[in-house]
Amino acid sequence: MNASIARLKCLTGCGIAIVIVATMxxxxxxxxxxxxxxPGFTQNSPTPAVEQPTARLTDPIRANSPEPPTDGIAxxxxxxxxVPNGLSRMNDPLVSAISFTQNDPRRTVxxxxxxxxxxxxxxxxxxxxxxxxxxxxxxxxxxxxxxHYDSFxxxxxxxxxxxxxxxxxxxxxxxxxxGAVAIYAPRFASVRTTASPSGGFSVEKLAGMKDxxxxxGIKRNVxxxxxxxxxxxxxxxVRSRASGLEKxxxxxxxxxxxxxxxxxxxMNTFMxxxxxxxAEFHQRDEAQLxxxxxxxxxxxxxxxxxxxxxxxxxxxxxxxxxxxxxxGTEPQDTEPGRLQIVKLAxxxxxxxxxxxxxxxxxxxxxxxxxxxxxxxxxxTPRLExxxxxxxxxxxxxxxxxxxxxxSLVLTFQLDDPLPGxxxxxxxxxxxxx
Amino acid sequence: MxxxxxxxxxxxxxxxxxxxxxxxxxxxxxxxxRRHQPLDQSSPPGTAAxxxxxxxxxxxxxxxxxxxxxxxEAEVTIYNSRPLRPLTTPSPLQLGVMVGHSYRLRVSQxxxxxxxEIYPTIEVIDRLHPPAGQxxxxxxPVHIDRSDIELAMNGNLVTRVVYLEQPQIAAPFExxxxxxxxxxxxxxxxxxxxxxxxxxxxxxxxxxRLPNPLGEPPxxxxxxxxxxxxxxGPRPQxxxxxxxxxxxxxxxxxxxxxxxxxxxxxxxxxxx
Numbered sequence: 001m002n003a004s005i006a007r008l009k010c011l012t013g014c015g016i017a018i019v020i021v022a023t024m025x026x027x028x029x030x031x032x033x034x035x036x037x038x039p040g041f042t043q044n045s046p047t048p049a050v051e052q053p054t055a056r057l058t059d060p061i062r063a064n065s066p067e068p069p070t071d072g073i074a075x076x077x078x079x080x081x082x083v084p085n086g087l088s089r090m091n092d093p094l095v096s097a098i099s100f101t102q103n104d105p106r107r108t109v110x111x112x113x114x115x116x117x118x119x120x121x122x123x124x125x126x127x128x129x130x131x132x133x134x135x136x137x138x139x140x141x142x143x144x145x146x147x148h149y150d151s152f153x154x155x156x157x158x159x160x161x162x163x164x165x166x167x168x169x170x171x172x173x174x175x176x177x178x179g180a181v182a183i184y185a186p187r188f189a190s191v192r193t194t195a196s197p198s199g200g201f202s203v204e205k206l207a208g209m210k211d212x213x214x215x216x217g218i219k220r221n222v223x224x225x226x227x228x229x230x231x232x233x234x235x236x237x238v239r240s241r242a243s244g245l246e247k248x249x250x251x252x253x254x255x256x257x258x259x260x261x262x263x264x265x266x267m268n269t270f271m272x273x274x275x276x277x278x279a280e281f282h283q284r285d286e287a288q289l290x291x292x293x294x295x296x297x298x299x300x301x302x303x304x305x306x307x308x309x310x311x312x313x314x315x316x317x318x319x320x321x322x323x324x325x326x327x328g329t330e331p332q333d334t335e336p337g338r339l340q341i342v343k344l345a346x347x348x349x350x351x352x353x354x355x356x357x358x359x360x361x362x363x364x365x366x367x368x369x370x371x372x373x374x375x376x377x378x379x380t381p382r383l384e385x386x387x388x389x390x391x392x393x394x395x396x397x398x399x400x401x402x403x404x405x406x407s408l409v410l411t412f413q414l415d416d417p418l419p420g421x422x423x424x425x426x427x428x429x430x431x432x433x
Numbered sequence: 434m435x436x437x438x439x440x441x442x443x444x445x446x447x448x449x450x451x452x453x454x455x456x457x458x459x460x461x462x463x464x465x466x467r468r469h470q471p472l473d474q475s476s477p478p479g480t481a482a483x484x485x486x487x488x489x490x491x492x493x494x495x496x497x498x499x500x501x502x503x504x505x506e507a508e509v510t511i512y513n514s515r516p517l518r519p520l521t522t523p524s525p526l527q528l529g530v531m532v533g534h535s536y537r538l539r540v541s542q543x544x545x546x547x548x549x550e551i552y553p554t555i556e557v558i559d560r561l562h563p564p565a566g567q568x569x570x571x572x573x574p575v576h577i578d579r580s581d582i583e584l585a586m587n588g589n590l591v592t593r594v595v596y597l598e599q600p601q602i603a604a605p606f607e608x609x610x611x612x613x614x615x616x617x618x619x620x621x622x623x624x625x626x627x628x629x630x631x632x633x634x635x636x637x638x639x640x641x642r643l644p645n646p647l648g649e650p651p652x653x654x655x656x657x658x659x660x661x662x663x664x665x666g667p668r669p670q671x672x673x674x675x676x677x678x679x680x681x682x683x684x685x686x687x688x689x690x691x692x693x694x695x696x697x698x699x700x701x702x703x704x705x
Contacts, residue, residue, distance in 0.1 A: 109566075113666070132562045134599050134632055143601075159601060184564055187603060188574055188634065190593045191623045192614040193474055194584055349567050349669055352607060381605035406605020433607045 129182035137350070137382055137432065139358065140343035141180035149173075159405055162360065162377040164341045166418070169368045178343040178360065185350045185432055187382065337366035337420055341375070350432045355386065358430065360412075363423030370418040375426060379407040382433045389429035394418075463602050463629065470625040474592040474636070478554050479535040479656055481624070481636060485558040486533030496529030497560045498572035498663040499635070501538065504579040504610070508542035512654040520660065527572050527663045532557045534658025540577060551585050552644065553577065554655070556636040561597075569663045573634050578610060585639040593637040596627035 129136040138160050145156040147163055163177040341362040350356055360377070364370050379385065385408055390398050392412060399411040412426050472481050485491060501509050503524040510521040511528065513536070520528070530536060534557060541550045555575060563571045573595060581591045593614065598604075604612065617626050627633040644653060651657075 113566075128562055128564065134597055135561060135563070137600055184567065184571070185600075186561060186563075186571055187598045187600075187608070188595055188613075189598050189604070189608060189630070190576070190595045190614045190637075191627045191630075192581075192591065192593045192616050193619050193621065193623045194616075195475075195590045195592070195619045196588065347669065349564060349570070351570075351668075380600060382600055382603050433603075433605065 127182070129184075135184060135186045136182040137185040137380065139181045139183070139345070139377075139380060139383065140178045142177035147175050147177065149175075157376065157378050157409070159378050159380045159403065159407065162343050162375070164339055164362060164373065164375045166337075166339055166373045167371040168337050169371075170336075174339070176339055176341055178341045181343050181345045181358070183345055183348060183350050183356065183432075185352070185382070187352060187433075335367040335420070337364050337368040337370040337418070339363070339370055339373070339418075340365050343377075352432055354432050356383070356430050356432060358428055360426040361423065362418075362426075364418045364420050367420035369420060373414045373418050375410075375412040377410040377412075378403055379410065379430065381406045383407060383430040384433055385410065386429040386431055390427070392424065392426045394424040466625055466629040468625070468628065470622055470628060472624055473622040474594070474624065478556060478636075478638060481558045481633075482533050482535055482556045482656070490559055491531060491533030492560075493531075495532070495560055496659070496661040496663070497532055497557060498527060498529050498569050499555070499557070499575055500525055500527040500572040501555075501575045501577070503540055503543075503577045504582070506542070506544055507540050507577075510539040510541070511660060512537045512539075513658070513660040527569075527665070529661035529663045530555070530557050531658040532560050534656045536658060536660070537654045540582070543582070545579075546582065546586070549582070549586060550643065551582060551639055552642060553585075553637055553639040556638075557634075557658075558636065559597075559632060559634045561634075566666065567668075570665050570668055572663065575635065575637055576610070576613065577637070577639065578614075581639050585641055588641045590641075591639040592623055593639075594623045594627040594633050595635050595637065596631040596633045598631045602630065 129138070140162040141160065142156075142163060143158050143160045145158065147154065147156045147161065149155070160180070161177065163175055165173065165175050167173050339362060341360065344359045344361065346357040346359075347354075358377075360375055362373070362375065385400070390410070390412075392398075392414075394414055395416065396412055396414040399413065401409040401411070403409045410428070414424070418424070472484065501511075501524065503509060507524045508521060509524050509526040510519045511526070512519050519539075524540075536555045536557075538553045538555060539550060540553065543549055561568075561571055561573070575595060576593075581593070584591050606612070615626070615630075617623055624633055624636075
């Protein structure tokens with residue numbers, strides 16, 4: 001009986017354990033079947049529906065192929081990172097095991113394969129040219145060291161820099177750079193090296209060769225033309241002590257003679273009779289006067305000074321200024337001039353040899369005039385200015401200078417001040433090298 | 434000549450110097466190379482590509498277009514995978530390859546060199562990031578010049594490291610056959626030199642080695658990377674109006690037909 005009860009308890013315990021294990025396994029299997037937890041998908045993905053007409057899973061190899069879609073409808077082509085409708089294949093373990101990486105962002109494609117809208121830049125990764133600037137031809141902005149000035153020179157003008165200089169109505173100078181224009185124009189070159197297996201050694205250093213760096217018979221004499229010493233060395237003594245040695249250096253042969261140019265003889269106190277001549281004395285003369293009085297005891301009566309005292313009192317002056325006339329100009333417009341400048345290009349993609357038209361648009365957003373407006377553009381080495389292509393809707397001159405890098409620095413100088421609430425346009429063309 | 438002539442010349446020279454001084458531009462120089470480049474052209478073929486793959490440059494979803502251009506008429510064959518399925522087309526050949534793989538080519542049918550064949554290799558180590566829809570318009574050019582072929586047929590090993598130029602230090606002229614390759618000494622690290630002037634994209638090797646008629650191991654024909662079709666697509670046309678920027682509020686639009694400005698040569702200096 002006891003053996004039967006024990007066997008029953010054992011079976012019951014095993015049954016409970018099996019139920020617990022089966023329950024845990026079922027939960028885990030449900031977790032695995034949850035589409036939101038599959039690798040490569042998000043939890044917000046819609047529930048897969050087999051009956052739903054699904055879009056094809058884009059072939060990753062041909063993701064960027066310009067082949068036109070077959071349905072002829074402008075639509076948003078889905079990137080590979082998200083698979084919204086291809087969920088019917090999620091049950092495929094192969095597809096579920098593949099974790100796709102992001103390729104191109106979504107873009108709108110027309111029925112003939114043209115891209116209608118470019119992908120928006122991500123605030124996390126920046127624009128494409130910021131991530132890979134070596135593939136783009138940049139023009140505009142202020143690269144690297146900012147443009148700055150000292151009293152005469154201007155510094156920090158690197159290639160690609162485009163900026164405007166102007167003076168406001170207060171005479172203060174300003175510099176303002178344009179935005180950068182990014183044109184996709186990669187160019188390739190190569191480094192070539194040739195090795196011959198028959199000559200499997202190379203002589204890198206000649207044996208027995210000496211490098212003489214000192215020439216013979218070269219003598220350099222440095223002699224000052226003029227020796228001027230402003231300090232008087234007379235009586236100057238220098239004492240240096242090093243390691244217990246004492247050394248005295250005397251300047252030999254230097255002698256400074258002091259010659260008085262003028263001499264002022266100060267009279268002694270008893271000889272100052274100015275107060276006696278003026279017949280008046282001030283308070284600061286009291287000491288001298290006392291000394292004089294003390295000395296006067298030995299004087300004769302005829303020589304006794306007559307003491308006269310005088311008190312000076314301050315007067316108070318009251319004045320009233322009455323406004324009679326004011327000369328000035330009252331400005332009619334109060335908002336100071338403020339320049340806005342932007343640089344544009346007519347294309348985003350070029351090949352070597354293509355022509356790009358640049359437009360620099362500037363506007364005075366304020367009401368006052370701006371003076372000495374100049375637009376400076378330091379072309380990048382791969383841009384070659386096409387002659388006589390520069391134009392402006394405002395009168396001015398174009399100054400071209402070599403930028404020492406194979407291209408030019410263009411300076412557009414406007415002849416007239418730029419009035420308020422007006423603008424202008426400068427255009428020029430460059431050939432991409 | 435009047436007495437005022439030297440003074441006028443002095444003022445003119447001072448004015449020209451002033452104009453040059455005020456608009457001083459910063460001269461750009463190629464910075465010295467301070468990186469450690471463990472690889473060079475003598476590294477075993479495929480090493481740089483394998484390292485690029487390990488560094489995450491390769492993507493299974495990106496086939497980088499390349500354009501193989503042989504000087505003169507020629508026929509180009511590319512071995513794309515194992516088992517061998519060669520693709521043969523006349524030069525130039527444009528196709529998509531995968532970063533991180535090596536490909537074996539065969540250049541043959543050259544009328545000026547009858548019966549000659551060379552088997553170069555291409556090692557793809559980096560990719561481009563063009564705007565959407567412009568992928569096939571910007572392939573990496575792989576030029577095989579006649580001098581390269583002649584050197585290879587004479588038993589030399591020619592290595593070209595094709596790099597993407599850094600625009601700020603690019604050569605200020607259009608590149609042609611004579612200027613698009615910079616020859617360096619065999620003891621110089623060509624990868625470092627290419628990295629100094631830009632970003633290395635692929636390595637082309639041409640040698641005199643021919644495949645054994647009795648058969649070569651599969652590694653001779655590359656690492657098995659796939660290839661894809663690549664054809665240039667339509668290019669965007671520039672708009673007719675070069676001033677797409679609208680005027681700010683309250684400011685009238687500028688005239689659509691601007692007048693040309695008067696160019697002033699730097700040698701003229703300011704007017705006196």
